[in-house]
Amino acid sequence: MSTMQEVAKKAGVSKATVSRVLSGKGYVSDATKQQVFKAIADAGYRPNLLARNLASNKSQCIGLVVTNTLYNGSYFNELLSQAARKLEANGRQLILVDGKHSAEEEQQAIQFLLDLRCDAIILYPRFLSVDALDQIIEQHKQPIMVVNRQLRKHQSHCICCDHKGSSYQATRYLLEHGHRQIAFISGSLDSPTAIERLSGYKEALSDGAVRLQPQLVVEGKWTAASGAAAAAALLARGQVFSALIASNDDMAIGAIKALGEAGLKVPQQVSVLGFDNIPNGPFLNPPLSSVKDPVSEMINEVINRLISMLDGGYLSKENIFISDLIVRESVGNGPFGQMHAIEHPAE
Secondary structure: OOOOOHHHHHHHOOOOHHHHHHHHOOOHHHHHHHHHHHHHHHHHHOOHHHHHHHOOOOOEEEEEOOOHHHHHHHHHHHHHHHHEEEHHOOOEEEEEEEOOOOOOHHHHHHHHHHHHHOOEEEEEEOOOOOOHHHHHHHHHOOEEEEEOOOOOOOOOEEEEEOOOHHHHHHHHHHOOOOOOOOOEEEEEOOHHHHHHHHHHHHHHHHHOOOOOOOOHHHOOOOHHHHHHHHHHHHHHHOOOOOOEEEEHHHHHHHHHHHHHOOOOOOOOOOOOEEEEEOOHHHHHOOOOOOEEEOOOHHHHHHHHHHHHHHHHHOOOOOEEEOOEOOOOOOOOOOOOOOOOOOOOOOO
8 A cells, every 4th residue: 555655755745745635734835736646546545543643633534333232123123224324414424333231341342432533423222321421421532422311410411302291192092093902012112212211101101090910011122033932922812902002013013914814804803003103104004004213314413513512612402302193094993982182191
């Protein structure tokens, strides 16, 4: 590989002049620039980006840490593609690093991006605690934004979706439409999102004066296969339910398959509702009702805040995004008929 010194020799200039041409800093005549660019092309020279980052203290790169359990699915696809498009529009590149399977590995991924001299870092943590995330933000000068987790100390450094509230609203919708026996397939309960969605379901039942039946709750693993297994487990228990909520659309699809194999029609006998509003949802038979999280809006806000931090701008503390319930033909009225809206309890 050619060096900067060799380029300088070919161009008949100093190494410092080549450096000024590459960085765009300092005056160099147009004729000399053309000499340097020709020498670079002839030599096949490529600058050492890490060395340049060390020298300039800027990389024009933003790091993203995501656990690999999110790699499959429309939620991650939307998050990643929107982040890449938004950063490219702002003249920056995205570097993705796997957070793997533990808090320690998420911490190692963060350190890897810091060692690469990324200008800022986006964290989509699964294992790191809120206290650990607050501490990470305090310890590093690079701007850090956390997605999908509510921080205690650094509110302006996090953006999250109201998963508990959206699950509450979905459950309440079913209650208001005559369902009382509502089964729930959670995601993996080592996931903060899964815990929040299960909590919203339980709270909506309580506020609707419907007794929680633990035997109607089954833990899934976010996959269609686990949704099918969870629905089969519910049926094997002899449980009667007129509606089923799955914590993502993939599990809802699996549940619909298991219900069909058991001779149960959706929505005539069991209404089914999922989360994430996957692109194929409207084309299923029946079209799948789902809760849509504002993923693109959230990641846009994350990147806007990082750029604001890098430029020394103002940071808003508004950090909760609200999901939309999209009702399609997979949900119908329950055996108790459509009811009046359930009021929130007095605060």
